[in-house]
Amino acid sequence: MKERVWIQDEGIDRGAEKLTPERIEKTINAVLGNEAGARLKAYVETCAHCGLCAEACHFYMSRDKDPRFSPVGKVKQTIWEMLDKKGKVSVEFMKQAVQVAQTECNLCRRCVQYCPFGIDIAYMMSLVRRIAHKLEITPLYIQDTAHSHSATMNQMWVKDDEWIDALHWQEDEIREELPAARIPLDKEGAEIMYSVIGPEPKFRTQLIYQAAAIMNETGCDWTMPATPGWDNSDMAMYTGDSEMMGRLKRMHFDTAARLRVKKIVMGECGHAFRSVYDTGNRVLGWRMPPVPVIHALEFYWDLLNSGKLKVAKKFEEPVTFHDPCNVVRGRGLHEKAREVVRAFCTNLVEMYPNKEHNYCCAAGGGVINCGPPFKNARVEGNRIKAEQLRATGVKVCIAPCHNCHGGLEDIIHKYKLDIELKFLGEIIYDCMEKPNAV
Amino acid sequence: MTQYSAWDWGVGSKTVADLSACDCDIEWREESLASPDGEQVAAVVKTGDAEFGVCVNGECWEPRYERVWYLKYSPDGRLTALANDQGDWTLCVNGEQWEEGYGFLWNTMFSKDGSVIACCVADSMTYGMVVDGVAWENLYANANNFILSPDGRKSAAVVQTVPLGQAEIFKFKEGVYSVAVDGEAWDVNFVNAWTPIFNTDTSLVAAQIRVNLFDYTIAVNGKPWAEIFNQVWEPRFHPKTNAVVAPVRVSGRWGMARDGKLIWQPTFFQVWQQQFNPSGDQLAAIVCPEYGRWTLAVDGKPWNTTFGDMVMDMTYSPDGRRLAALGKQDGKWTVFADDRPWSGQYDMCYAPVFSPDSAHVAARVEKQGRFTIVVNGKEYGTTFDQCFDPTFSPDSSKVLIRGIAGGKYQRIVEPVTQIIG
Ligand code: SF4
Numbered sequence: 090m091k092e093r094v095w096i097q098d099e100g101i102d103r104g105a106e107k108l109t110p111e112r113i114e115k116t117i118n119a120v121l122g123n124e125a126g127a128r129l130k131a132y133v134e135t136c137a138h139c140g141l142c143a144e145a146c147h148f149y150m151s152r153d154k155d156p157r158f159s160p161v162g163k164v165k166q167t168i169w170e171m172l173d174k175k176g177k178v179s180v181e182f183m184k185q186a187v188q189v190a191q192t193e194c195n196l197c198r199r200c201v202q203y204c205p206f207g208i209d210i211a212y213m214m215s216l217v218r219r220i221a222h223k224l225e226i227t228p229l230y231i232q233d234t235a236h237s238h239s240a241t242m243n244q245m246w247v248k249d250d251e252w253i254d255a256l257h258w259q260e261d262e263i264r265e266e267l268p269a270a271r272i273p274l275d276k277e278g279a280e281i282m283y284s285v286i287g288p289e290p291k292f293r294t295q296l297i298y299q300a301a302a303i304m305n306e307t308g309c310d311w312t313m314p315a316t317p318g319w320d321n322s323d324m325a326m327y328t329g330d331s332e333m334m335g336r337l338k339r340m341h342f343d344t345a346a347r348l349r350v351k352k353i354v355m356g357e358c359g360h361a362f363r364s365v366y367d368t369g370n371r372v373l374g375w376r377m378p379p380v381p382v383i384h385a386l387e388f389y390w391d392l393l394n395s396g397k398l399k400v401a402k403k404f405e406e407p408v409t410f411h412d413p414c415n416v417v418r419g420r421g422l423h424e425k426a427r428e429v430v431r432a433f434c435t436n437l438v439e440m441y442p443n444k445e446h447n448y449c450c451a452a453g454g455g456v457i458n459c460g461p462p463f464k465n466a467r468v469e470g471n472r473i474k475a476e477q478l479r480a481t482g483v484k485v486c487i488a489p490c491h492n493c494h495g496g497l498e499d500i501i502h503k504y505k506l507d508i509e510l511k512f513l514g515e516i517i518y519d520c521m522e523k524p525n526a527v
Numbered sequence: 528m529t530q531y532s533a534w535d536w537g538v539g540s541k542t543v544a545d546l547s548a549c550d551c552d553i554e555w556r557e558e559s560l561a562s563p564d565g566e567q568v569a570a571v572v573k574t575g576d577a578e579f580g581v582c583v584n585g586e587c588w589e590p591r592y593e594r595v596w597y598l599k600y601s602p603d604g605r606l607t608a609l610a611n612d613q614g615d616w617t618l619c620v621n622g623e624q625w626e627e628g629y630g631f632l633w634n635t636m637f638s639k640d641g642s643v644i645a646c647c648v649a650d651s652m653t654y655g656m657v658v659d660g661v662a663w664e665n666l667y668a669n670a671n672n673f674i675l676s677p678d679g680r681k682s683a684a685v686v687q688t689v690p691l692g693q694a695e696i697f698k699f700k701e702g703v704y705s706v707a708v709d710g711e712a713w714d715v716n717f718v719n720a721w722t723p724i725f726n727t728d729t730s731l732v733a734a735q736i737r738v739n740l741f742d743y744t745i746a747v748n749g750k751p752w753a754e755i756f757n758q759v760w761e762p763r764f765h766p767k768t769n770a771v772v773a774p775v776r777v778s779g780r781w782g783m784a785r786d787g788k789l790i791w792q793p794t795f796f797q798v799w800q801q802q803f804n805p806s807g808d809q810l811a812a813i814v815c816p817e818y819g820r821w822t823l824a825v826d827g828k829p830w831n832t833t834f835g836d837m838v839m840d841m842t843y844s845p846d847g848r849r850l851a852a853l854g855k856q857d858g859k860w861t862v863f864a865d866d867r868p869w870s871g872q873y874d875m876c877y878a879p880v881f882s883p884d885s886a887h888v889a890a891r892v893e894k895q896g897r898f899t900i901v902v903n904g905k906e907y908g909t910t911f912d913q914c915f916d917p918t919f920s921p922d923s924s925k926v927l928i929r930g931i932a933g934g935k936y937q938r939i940v941e942p943v944t945q946i947i948g
């Protein structure tokens with residue numbers, strides 16, 4: 090077996106300097122005892138160590154079936170040891186446990202589908218992250234992102250005015266092409282609140298432009314908030330800071346409620362969907378989102394099927410489609426997504442396995458957000474995705490998720506794949522009928 | 528606009544404006560807004576190439592701007608809009624702009640009576656507030672969670688007092704945020720601060736704070752409560768005693784603390800948006816007593832009427848004896864007051880409004896794309912393409928209805944008895 094590499098990270102290393110055995114023990118026992126409860130106990134007692142989940146994990150497959158990267162291997166290196174030792178584990182052990190849970194598992198939940206008992210490894214890795222949060226040994230970059238969330242209610246330290254300014258700017262831009270287009274800000278009573286993730290106003294304004302074009306040309310009654318609450322993303326969910334996750338989601342839903350919209354439509358992001366549709370609402374006491382949440386993929390499908398969105402021309406180049414875990418395993422949107430892709434693209438070449446069995450991009454679960462120190466390991470941990478992509482033989486991959494873009498981009502670069510990534514909205518924008526364009 | 532008591536309360540209806548009529552050429556007209564007294568209807572209009580104005584009852588304001596947005600009526604009836612004048616932002620009040628221009632202005636706020644108007648400001652990468660056209664003396668590297676006191680005398684915000692570089696997570700944890708009142712920051716920093724709020728005489732400000740990554744509490748004028756909690760939400764002052772209450776989370780359940788001590792046992796899955804009644808002898812909040820079910824609780828005792836989707840806009844009657852709120856179940860909204868829901872189900876409801884004598888409660892509602900108002904659960908016979916919140920007359924016997932139908936804006940005064948029968 091290859092030697093295990095433990096990566097230096099300032100957040101983990103400097104955080105660990107302050108740890109004492111007592112604090113570690115107390116924290117582990119508090120989290121596992123008070124917060125985990127029956128579910129963890131059931132998992133630990135039922136796991137038969139059969140290893141059936143191993144081949145489900147892209148890290149295991151990409152690292153020559155190294156058992157330390159198998160789902161159950163990750164549990165062994167973290168939770169089991171903590172339980173066995175009743176929390177009496179060393180500082181060094183904790184540092185390594187953070188690396189495993191925070192950077193070697195995408196919480197993609199692929200493995201749970203292969204376990205005969207439905208054991209959710211991702212849940213256990215989340216518990217480790219929770220412990221790391223309480224011990225203040227979360228990796229630097231994702232911790233910084235969580236700090237941004239807490240201070241600005243968005244992921245990228247975007248200030249209140251910068252957000253509005255970005256939307257004004259995109260509105261000016263879009264009027265060059267669609268002279269009567271609007272990005273209506275804070276429009277009370279609109280049917281739809283469109284929400285995005287922090288990087289969009291900062292680095293990917295063209296996505297706001299494209300979404301605005303789709304909204305305008307399909308005649309949607311929509312708005313975007315002029316206040317914090319516009320960002321649906323959530324790295325706090327992935328650092329185990331569930332209190333902050335609750336605060337972010339409350340802000341998001343309160344904003345939608347204040348604007349009296351009937352639904353929230355969100356851009357092409359996987360983890361944000363998980364936060365808004367599943368974990369974030371639940372932590373606040375809502376079984377379901379209090380304002381219905383529609384992911385972009387489903388929204389496009391609705392527009393297409395209601396006849397509002399019309400295809401003007403087809404995207405001729407063959408494409409493949411990457412299924413983001415959080416919207417296929419989390420919401421079953423794979424068929425709807427394909428219907429939209431087929432409507433706009435002549436030739437969809439599937440990669441296998443796909444749909445709810447798709448391999449993750451290895452960026453998700455906050456892994457890419459742990460930043461440069463872990464980049465190489467992450468990319469090495471997803472050779473299998475590169476092989477999957479290469480086997481399609483196509484030059485365009487549609488990935489309707491921001492993190493997937495980041496993750497796949499790195500893989501494409503490292504494994505020298507000649508593939509261009511696109512959001513589905515990009516293709517729709519290019520190929521739809523735009524009756525009001527000049 | 529005249530004082531509320533002097534508004535035209537004569538029963539009857541009139542068409543105030545035809546929305547298609549405007550004294551200047553317009554390319555398009557944006558969302559309509561009615562004045563509180565109902566005598567005006569206004570909208571942002573596009574009057575030319577990159578040229579916007581505001582049209583009020585068919586007449587355009589004189590000045591034109593590259594961009595005009597955030598059209599709002601102040602409670603005293605003045606019409607305000609944020610406007611971009613050759614790169615500088617200003618606030619226009621009834622067509623007159625503030626003397627000073629700023630890098631960026633947003634989030635217009637009003638004192639309760641509307642006499643004071645404030646905005647958030649960003650200028651040369653510094654942040655703060657502008658009150659009646661005058662900016663805080665000290666601006667900060669960042670500011671948010673802005674608030675104007677109800678009497679308009681003071682303003683406050685969460686401010687960043689220490690520079691923070693990229694990914695400086697350890698410095699962040701030492702605390703770089705504080706609360707500034709009229710631009711003067713507390714002499715203490717916290718990891719985070721949120722939702723500052725003033726007491727009645729504006730001598731005190733309370734805010735939520737986080738003192739490290741997982742301990743939360745409330746600070747009043749910079750002094751944290753002695754107790755810490757797993758989580759807290761927005762604080763509120765008692766209207767008379769200056770005691771501060773806030774929802775707090777203890778061992779996974781929510782309760783209510785006053786000055787740090789629990790007054791509602793932590794038994795709820797959620798507690799938020801608490802309010803004292805006007806005399807301060809009662810405290811109510813939106814609560815989740817059972818996972819996935821929502822209602823109101825008064826002095827810690829939950830109501831029986833619960834909703835699965837959401838509860839919001841809890842409102843006290845002026846006499847402090849009644850409460851109303853909106854509840855949503857299976858995607859449909861209704862109003863519930865005194866622990867009883869109205870029979871009507873709506874696609875949308877707006878915040879309930881009590882009559883001055885507290886006897887009636889009304890709300891704007893939407894059903895199948897049509898809008899109307901409902902009083903004590905009885906729908907007003909006429910529906911509109913759009914309508915605004917109802918207002919009761921000072922003697923509580925009439926209700927002002929403002930609505931748009933067929934491109935015309937109407938002002939209607941109806942006796943309450945006419946609607947409730
Ligand atoms: S990365 Fe996905 S498949 Fe691998 S252990 Fe984590 S949840 Fe399971």
Ligand code: SF4
Pocket residue numbers: 135136137138139140141142143160161203204205206207208
């Ligand atoms: S498949 Fe299930 S039971 Fe088998 S090792 Fe994996 S988690 Fe344990």
Ligand code: SF4
Pocket residue numbers: 195196197359360412413414415416448449450451452453454490491492493496
């Ligand atoms: S980034 Fe995309 S593929 Fe990767 S975990 Fe998220 S949704 Fe899944």
